[in-house]
Amino acid sequence: MTVDYSLYLVTDSTMIPESSTFLRQVELAIANGATIVQLREKKLSTLDFITRAQQVHALTKAKGIPLIINDRVDVALAIDAEGVHVGQDDMPAELVRRLIGENKILGVTCSVPEEVEAVTASGIADYVGLGTVYATNTKKDVTDPEGTGPIGIRKMLQVLGRYNQSHEKKINSVAIGGINHTNADKVMYECAVDGERIDGVAVVSCIMASENAGKATSDLLKIIETTPNWASRSCIQEADIGKFVAQTHPLVHHITNNVVKNFSANVTLALGASPIMSELAAEFHEFASDIPMIALVLNLGTPTPELMSVFKTAIQVYNKYAKHIVFDPVACGATQARLQASKKLLNSGHVSVIKGNLGEIQGIWKLTSTYSESSNSGSLMRGVDSIAKLTEEKIIQIGKEVSKDFKTVVVITGKVNYIIDGDKYTKSEGGSELMGLVTGSGCSLGSTIAAFLATGADVYLSAVDAVNLYNEAGRRAAGYSSTPGSFMISFVDELYKLTH
Ligand SMILES: Cc1ncc(COP(=O)(O)OP(=O)(O)O)c(N)n1
Numbered sequence: 001m002t003v004d005y006s007l008y009l010v011t012d013s014t015m016i017p018e019s020s021t022f023l024r025q026v027e028l029a030i031a032n033g034a035t036i037v038q039l040r041e042k043k044l045s046t047l048d049f050i051t052r053a054q055q056v057h058a059l060t061k062a063k064g065i066p067l068i069i070n071d072r073v074d075v076a077l078a079i080d081a082e083g084v085h086v087g088q089d090d091m092p093a094e095l096v097r098r099l100i101g102e103n104k105i106l107g108v109t110c111s112v113p114e115e116v117e118a119v120t121a122s123g124i125a126d127y128v129g130l131g132t133v134y135a136t137n138t139k140k141d142v143t144d145p146e147g148t149g150p151i152g153i154r155k156m157l158q159v160l161g162r163y164n165q166s167h168e169k170k171i172n173s174v175a176i177g178g179i180n181h182t183n184a185d186k187v188m189y190e191c192a193v194d195g196e197r198i199d200g201v202a203v204v205s206c207i208m209a210s211e212n213a214g215k216a217t218s219d220l221l222k223i224i225e226t227t228p229n230w231a232s233r234s235c236i237q238e239a240d241i242g243k244f245v246a247q248t249h250p251l252v253h254h255i256t257n258n259v260v261k262n263f264s265a266n267v268t269l270a271l272g273a274s275p276i277m278s279e280l281a282a283e284f285h286e287f288a289s290d291i292p293m294i295a296l297v298l299n300l301g302t303p304t305p306e307l308m309s310v311f312k313t314a315i316q317v318y319n320k321y322a323k324h325i326v327f328d329p330v331a332c333g334a335t336q337a338r339l340q341a342s343k344k345l346l347n348s349g350h351v352s353v354i355k356g357n358l359g360e361i362q363g364i365w366k367l368t369s370t371y372s373e374s375s376n377s378g379s380l381m382r383g384v385d386s387i388a389k390l391t392e393e394k395i396i397q398i399g400k401e402v403s404k405d406f407k408t409v410v411v412i413t414g415k416v417n418y419i420i421d422g423d424k425y426t427k428s429e430g431g432s433e434l435m436g437l438v439t440g441s442g443c444s445l446g447s448t449i450a451a452f453l454a455t456g457a458d459v460y461l462s463a464v465d466a467v468n469l470y471n472e473a474g475r476r477a478a479g480y481s482s483t484p485g486s487f488m489i490s491f492v493d494e495l496y497k498l499t500h
């Protein structure tokens with residue numbers, strides 16, 4: 001039997017709205033596009049479970065889609081269901097397979113790569129349920145209550161991909177946990193690695209608890225077939241993006257650290273763009289929805305728990321309106337707390353550019369699905385400064401892995417700058433040693449990239465042109481200012497002259 005896993009309904013009889021019934025919700029979901037159904041009952045007696053399973057089976061059979069029974073092999077056998085789903089604490093998958101036979105569908109829950117390793121080692125499952133993607137109220141006893149996010153799902157997909165690439169019979173996968181109409185497109189897009197992607201999403205509350213389960217299902221089906229708006233935008237073609245910035249005055253919204261606010265605002269103004277320094281989440285919707293030319297700089301320089309929530313809101317709002325975000329994971333290679341903060345932010349949405357020094361990008365690299373402890377070495381940061389020493393080949397490989405995993409352009413700053421987009425990259429040399437003596441000169445490169453992105457130009461071209469412009473301004477300023485204070489002023493002047 002060929003199974004379509006794209007919209008997997010997992011039932012729950014405890015959340016049915018008063019206006020409907022359990023069977024009506026399931027019937028509406030099936031009529032409107034659910035491609036596979038799992039009956040998941042935690043409190044019913046065996047007799048009631050069997051009766052309910054027979055009723056649901058009549059509905060799924062009429063539509064020609066499979067019915068999977070959660071946990072209860074006896075119920076599945078009793079009603080001749082098409083399959084069984086088990087978790088890590090349930091009957092072992094090998095035993096289930098022995099009982100249900102070769103022709104039934106067997107699904108297993110996996111929350112970490114090691115569990116996927118075990119499933120692939122035996123090769124007896126037809127699919128895996130990968131979760132928990134995001135926090136959910138539907139199931140409390142999950143491995144990671146905050147959600148493993150697309151980052152965690154991708155690590156599991158690497159293991160699955162290795163198996164599927166070397167076996168004729170594929171093990172399918174669905175993501176589960178906190179998936180709904182606001183994030184299903186993103187889950188489908190982001191839960192993918194080279195050669196392997198999830199086959200669908202499994203959902204409970206967004207259909208079972210809906211006042212209109214039919215519409216909830218058909219809408220969700222459309223959403224999972226859609227590419228997120230931030231991944232599929234058209235680009236303007238500009239020969240000189242810097243000049244275009246000065247002509248069109250885009251806005252650059254900064255949520256940045258206190259040390260660099262003033263300098264970043266001055267750099268933005270020198271380019272001909274307008275800075276906004278706002279941490280007031282209530283106004284982010286107005287910025288992102290009403291202003292056509294705007295981009296966001298997210299700088300992790302001085303993070304606090306309150307600021308983390310502001311960052312998250314900003315990412316979600318800017319993603320909603322498909323506006324670009326430049327993420328600067330300041331010192332994320334230095335402490336676990338900063339790396340975990342970066343992980344949370346990158347799990348909560350998409351950023352167009354990740355900009356950092358080598359130590360910071362090496363920190364983010366640790367979050368990728370291709371990273372292994374053995375491929376890394378040494379300490380990465382001293383304070384906010386990178387002390388990583390790697391060959392150019394290794395630096396580019398790290399950048400490419402980060403770029404591919406997060407589907408983002410990566411800018412690695414240093415004596416030589418690398419701008420990396422998947423397999424392509426550009427090196428940008430120049431600048432001046434004096435830039436290292438001006439606080440905020442690294443952070444304000446983020447402002448410059450954001451100003452270029454806000455014009456609507458291509459992300460990679462914007463990043464390359466912004467870095468080149470920045471370096472050229474540094475080189476020119478150093479030509480006539482040899483001490484940090486005067487260099488800083490000359491540098492801002494040169495940015496102005498190059499764009500106006
Ligand atoms: C498709 C899918 N994936 C994961 C689960 C969770 O199963 P399990 O870990 O057995 O937890 P319970 O569902 O029994 O609470 C699932 N049911 N379906």
Ligand SMILES: Cc1nc(C(=O)O)sc1CCOP(=O)(O)O
Binds near residue numbers: 109137176203
């Ligand atoms: C049944 C289940 N299993 C999970 C896991 O992580 O294994 S999360 C979950 C509940 C998913 O419900 P909702 O779509 O309402 O968030």
